[in-house]
Amino acid sequence: MKKRVIVCGSTFGQFYINALQQLLSDDFELVGLYGKGSERSKKCAETYNIPLFTEFEQIPEVDFACVVISSGTVGGIGTELACKFMEKKIHVLQEQPIHPRDLTETYRVAKKNGVYFKTCDLYPKLPEVARFIRVAQELNKHEKPLYIKAAFGPQVSFPAIDILSRILPSVYSLTVEHITECVGPFDILTGKLGDTPITIEYNNQVNTDDRDNHAHLLHNFAIVYETGRLILEDTFGPVLWKPRMYVPKYLYNPEKRNEIPPYLKELTMETLGNYKAKDFMHVLFDDWKQGIADNIVEFSKMIDQKVKLAPYAQRELLCSQKWSEITNIFGFAKLIHPEGNEYIPSAQIHKYSEEV
Structure with missing residues (x-):
């Protein structure tokens, strides 16, 4: 029997609708969209051919709800709505970020009503992020990270901490040594995870008229090991391995150059996995959709x-607490007001790169 699901929220909620309709229709029935009745909500319901419910009491019987609305402490009704569903014995999958105070309340209500609650961890399920996490976890079994560099902005800071926590549980012990503000578009934090140094480049800017745009990057991570550097160049990849160069002194003797050690035959950089660059439409409407579908299936299982639920709750609360601490340390984002979107076609960049 198909599980009946309601999606709440018509902005990012559209990705949940796409996942349910295009990838999961064999096992899940999307019963409709819950929204305020805005023009966008109406257009979504019409476009996706689903009912629009504007009053909570109108929502028919469902197995679980996908709440894709900002949580309470960041100005939305997501927490209130999640708790409302759970009081009706309905399981809830909620989009991040969720403040620890809200998360504590939602898990309390879930436990009281004997239902399941979980935050959607989309980003760790994206192909290249998942690859980076897997490789880092394996490398960590063989050698200790010597240094970590992370770069991200406020909009994706919650999943950034989530990603780091899967690689380095010591992220929960982050100590801050120094912050330099306004280094161009970034604030720079230096500190330690346990005894491992870390630098965070935080793109602490926001356009209040267009909050989802104008970030200079989503995520970039680099972990330095004794043997090389593991890099996630961007949320959408690639994952790179750059072996450390070592030239033995004997090779400076010409007669010895036939004795080449295997590590000098390694490529200076490896792109890991079957990476192929994708356009933005593909990552937005295919990779994100698949990541959300994976979350829904995992939650259903x-x-x-x-x-x-306790281990998940504990991990999510720790992650949320560290996210809250770090964002508080950086403080309010600086307001920017860019005019439109600056764009140089990649074909033009390729021309610059041509050999002279």
Whole structure:
């Protein structure tokens, strides 16, 4: 029997609608969209051919709700709505970021009503982010990270902490040593994760008229090991491995150059996996959709298998607390007011790169 699902929120909620309709229709029935009744909500319901519910009491019986609305402490009604569903014995999958105070309340209400609650962790399920996490976890079994560099902005800071926590549980012990503000568009934090140095480049800017745009990047991570550097160039990849160069002294003797060690035959850089560059439309409407679908399926299995919620709750609360601490340290984003979108076609950049 198909599980009945309601999506709440018509902005990012459209990605959930796409996932349910295009990838999960065999196992899930999307019963409709819950929204305020804005023009966008009406157009979404019409475009996706689903009912629009503007009053909570109108929502028919469902198995779980996808709440894709800002949580309470960041100015939305997401927390209130999630709790309202759970009081009706309906499981809830909620979009991040969620403040620790809100998260504590939602898990309390979930436990009281014997239902499941979880935040959607889209970014760690994106192909290249997942690859970066896997490789880092394996490398960590062999050698200790010597240094970490992370770069991200406020809009994706919650998943940035989530990604780091999967690689380095010591992220929860972050200590801050120094912050330099306004280094161009970035604030720079230096500190330590346990005894491992870390630098965070924080793109602490926001356009209040267009909050989802004008970031200089989503995520960039680099982990330095004794043997080389592992890099996630961007949220959408690639994942790079750059072996450390070592030239033994004996090779400076010409007669010894036939004795080449295997590490000198390594490429100076490896692009890991089957990476292929994708356009923005593909990553937005295919990769994100698949990541959300994976979250929905995982959440459904948790419910069916009666998985213990406590370990998930503990991990999410720790992640949320560290996210809250870090964003408080950086303070309010600086307001910017760019005019439109500056754009240089990649074909033009390729021309610049041509050999002279």
